[in-house]
Amino acid sequence: MLEQLLTLNLFGFFLVFARVGTALATMPGFSAAYVPTDMRLAIGLAIAFVMAPALIAEMPAMPASVSGIAILIGGEMLIGAFLGTIATILMGALQTAGTVIAYVASLANALIQDPIAEQQSSTVASFLLVMGVVLVFTSDLHHLMLRAVADSYSLVTPGQPFPAEDVSQIMARRVADAFALGLRLSAPFVIVGLTYYVGLGFLGRLMPQLQVFFFGLPVQIGIQLWVLAIAVTGMMMAFLQSFGEVYQGFTLP
Structure with a gap:
């Protein structure tokens, strides 16, 4: 009896770790290449160890077949990957x-190696x-991400079929919302840029001898950097609000 109980608890812990660890492996910050692999593993095990006592009761019994165990763990990893990918989106x-x-x-054309996207970006x-x-980390929104992972056990219990249709709809909606948010955040710069180009065109017509490209490029860069210095606070506040609202939707009231 004691051996069966220990086996069940150990299996339940690994089920928790499968979802939590996969979520951390896909979340920004935790999944970054500059974070050592052993540190990521230690963080995942520690968080799973903290969550496991409250979630062990919801864990199903260990299947008798290896294929059943693989399907169960695979489903947990898919749920974790979904929750972590939302933050990446x-x-x-x-x-x-x-x-x-x-x-x-x-x-x-001013490209550098992006440590977050792990590719060349502007x-x-x-x-x-x-x-x-x-x-996200200084405002404790990563706590909200971890809470969403913990509350996901009430929405999708282990052993339940993977809700592929719902997940695909949510992912498509989040991609569209993220793209729209990106355009909204950059809208002031587009408006300023268009206004500047129109004014530069009029200036070029009024003063044909003026070297518009030589004169306009440095001024354009300076104006946009000035707008960025003014707007960056509001941009980040809008982003954090949207980030929190999305993950708040995955938590229980």
């Missing part, structure tokens, strides 16, 4: 905004992504 709003801003600020997009990750 939301971070895409900042990358979209930064890319648009870089284009209208004539900084599209300097503005990298700046916004790094700031977004830092603010």
